[in-house]
Amino acid sequence: METATIVLFGATGDLAKRKIYPALYNLFVEQKLPQAFHIIGLGRRSLSDEAFQDSVAQSVARFSRREANDPELLNSFLSAFRYNVLDVGRKEDYAKLLQRIEQREQELAVQPNRMFYLSVAPEFFAAIAANIKESGLGSAAGWKRLLIEKPFGHNLQSARELNRQLSEAFSEDEIFRIDHYLGKPMVQKLGVLQQNNPVLDALWTSRYIANVQITANETVGVEERAAYYDRAGAVRDMFQNHMLQLLMMLAIHLPKNGTSEEVRLKKKRVMEALVPMSKHEVSGQVIRGQYAAGTVLGSSVPGYTSEPGIDALSVNDTFIAAKLQIDAPFWRGVPFYIRTGKRMKEKSTRIVVEFKAPLEQRAAAYEDNPAPNLLVFEMSPDEGITLQLNTRDPQREGEFKPIRLDFHSSREDLPEAYENLLHDAWLGNPTFFAHWDEVELSWQWVEPILQAFEENLVPLRLYPAGTYGPAESDALLAQDGYHWWFDAKDEPEAEEQGKPFAIQTNR
Numbered sequence: 001m002e003t004a005t006i007v008l009f010g011a012t013g014d015l016a017k018r019k020i021y022p023a024l025y026n027l028f029v030e031q032k033l034p035q036a037f038h039i040i041g042l043g044r045r046s047l048s049d050e051a052f053q054d055s056v057a058q059s060v061a062r063f064s065r066r067e068a069n070d071p072e073l074l075n076s077f078l079s080a081f082r083y084n085v086l087d088v089g090r091k092e093d094y095a096k097l098l099q100r101i102e103q104r105e106q107e108l109a110v111q112p113n114r115m116f117y118l119s120v121a122p123e124f125f126a127a128i129a130a131n132i133k134e135s136g137l138g139s140a141a142g143w144k145r146l147l148i149e150k151p152f153g154h155n156l157q158s159a160r161e162l163n164r165q166l167s168e169a170f171s172e173d174e175i176f177r178i179d180h181y182l183g184k185p186m187v188q189k190l191g192v193l194q195q196n197n198p199v200l201d202a203l204w205t206s207r208y209i210a211n212v213q214i215t216a217n218e219t220v221g222v223e224e225r226a227a228y229y230d231r232a233g234a235v236r237d238m239f240q241n242h243m244l245q246l247l248m249m250l251a252i253h254l255p256k257n258g259t260s261e262e263v264r265l266k267k268k269r270v271m272e273a274l275v276p277m278s279k280h281e282v283s284g285q286v287i288r289g290q291y292a293a294g295t296v297l298g299s300s301v302p303g304y305t306s307e308p309g310i311d312a313l314s315v316n317d318t319f320i321a322a323k324l325q326i327d328a329p330f331w332r333g334v335p336f337y338i339r340t341g342k343r344m345k346e347k348s349t350r351i352v353v354e355f356k357a358p359l360e361q362r363a364a365a366y367e368d369n370p371a372p373n374l375l376v377f378e379m380s381p382d383e384g385i386t387l388q389l390n391t392r393d394p395q396r397e398g399e400f401k402p403i404r405l406d407f408h409s410s411r412e413d414l415p416e417a418y419e420n421l422l423h424d425a426w427l428g429n430p431t432f433f434a435h436w437d438e439v440e441l442s443w444q445w446v447e448p449i450l451q452a453f454e455e456n457l458v459p460l461r462l463y464p465a466g467t468y469g470p471a472e473s474d475a476l477l478a479q480d481g482y483h484w485w486f487d488a489k490d491e492p493e494a495e496e497q498g499k500p501f502a503i504q505t506n507r
């Protein structure tokens with residue numbers, strides 16, 4: 001593995017503390033970082049290297065999935081950290097940074113490879129990229145890469161402008177756009193599962209699949225991010241990026257051992273085939289919701305417009321559900337239903353693939369119809385795969401009984417998304433980063449929704465916190481004869497009532 005300097009803008013920020021340092025620590029423990037790994041953290045506030053190392057140690061102690069119980073190992077990890085004051089708009093700070101980096105590269109006798117990680121507010125992205133170029137930070141003899149956090153633009157126009165600005169300093173293959181959903185272990189396994197299981201590969205078509213449901217429900221509300229979230233809404237915060245990425249990852253068909261270029265090309269094709277809507281069609285296919293006061297996990301919580309920092313008259317969306325169609329041979333006629341919301345009943349990120357019922361005729365010999373076969377990919381909070389099949393119910397003559405084949409992994413054994421992403425970026429593997437084509441096509445597809453919301457062409461449906469969102473989201477599927485599926489573990493009352501499936505309708 002090649003050595004490189006990580007130059008971390010926003011080293012004192014929330015993301016660095018909660019995600020980046022714990023991820024680096026776990027990679028270090030697993031010896032997935034180069035021997036002479038080193039990092040220079042940047043921010044406006046003045047900090048000594050020692051104080052910076054202390055704060056990194058605290059963040060590891062607080063947020064790492066692995067306990068830092070070996071002091072020698074921890075100290076060896078911390079010794080890689082240095083801190084420099086830098087204000088993104090002050091050019092002389094970049095010149096000083098260049099000196100510091102070159103000095104470290106000489107001390108450690110390492111190659112001048114540099115990975116610039118922008119973990120700062122998005123309004124700084126373009127200026128930093130330009131200053132990296134102008135100061136010569138990015139023109140060393142080694143490689144340079146830019147890791148960039150979301151949000152990538154606020155709409156299609158601003159995303160294009162940002163990309164144009166970044167492209168003046170970095171080429172597309174040097175830009176690694178982070179979408180942390182692409183780092184989730186189960187998301188990374190979707191392609192592997194399909195390619196290495198002929199049984200899945202053969203079924204991955206509209207001939208057998210009735211519909212696909214992609215859900216990312218959260219129990220948290222707006223938290224301390226009112227200023228950002230009230231401008232973004234669920235559509236920008238989750239839908240345009242994470243949810244469409246999940247759709248692409250599920251819908252691609254890949255040859256075995258497909259390269260990252262093939263993965264990205266196939267994802268692009270999925271986005272190109274996504275049937276567009278006009279802003280006037282949005283209300284027929286998209287549900288826009290906002291949480292009202294309610295009870296989440298046993299605690300009363302305020303409605304969105306009573307949250308600190310949120311305008312009492314805000315019509316921002318905290319929930320969105322949509323029906324999408326892919327106009328391509330494998331998927332023509334298969335609806336993809338997507339929903340994501342805050343202050344929902346439970347935290348769960350899952351994809352349910354519902355199969356058609358080709359056995360109907362044979363089942364007619366029995367008194368009831370078998371439940372559809374379901375393939376469920378769980379991404380969060382636990383990771384797992386469930387296949388629901390039907391068998392005869394030995395207790396009830398002539399009836400079917402669904403059984404489940406389950407595989408679940410313990411969360412502690414799984415890498416965090418940021419571990420996977422940082423490791424891939426280090427190896428220069430772009431497979432699980434968003435290519436500009438995907439980002440641009442996603443914004444393009446979402447643009448009519450943004451317009452329809454802005455012009456209030458779609459009614460805002462209030463839903464009580466602690467539920468599955470507005471009833472209209474159920475109606476979206478009901479009109480096609482389907483319903484959302486959920487896991488009975490989230491609905492203990494369903495199990496008490498002796499309902500036989502692990503996966504059932506939620507209403």
Ligand SMILES: NC(=O)C1=CN([C@@H]2O[C@H](COP(=O)(O)OP(=O)(O)OC[C@H]3O[C@@H](n4cnc5c(N)ncnc54)[C@H](OP(=O)(O)O)[C@@H]3O)[C@@H](O)[C@H]2O)C=CC1
Nearest residue numbers: 010011012013014015043044045087088119120122149150
């Ligand atoms: N936090 C999260 O969970 C997530 C965050 N993100 C994205 O990650 C990025 C960082 O977010 P987050 O860590 O929450 O933000 P924070 O506000 O917590 O941190 C911002 C960082 O930027 C630094 N900073 C602010 N102004 C300047 C400046 N003028 N010059 C140099 N440094 C500056 C701050 O350091 P100092 O004050 O010392 O200057 C601080 O280190 C954002 O783009 C966000 O959208 C994405 C997904 C999740």
Ligand SMILES: O=C1O[C@H](COP(=O)(O)O)[C@@H](O)[C@H](O)[C@H]1O
Nearest residue numbers: 180216218220237238242349380
């Ligand atoms: O990017 C974001 O994701 C989180 C949800 O991520 P998860 O990994 O916990 O599912 C969301 O809370 C946040 O609003 C959004 O910006």
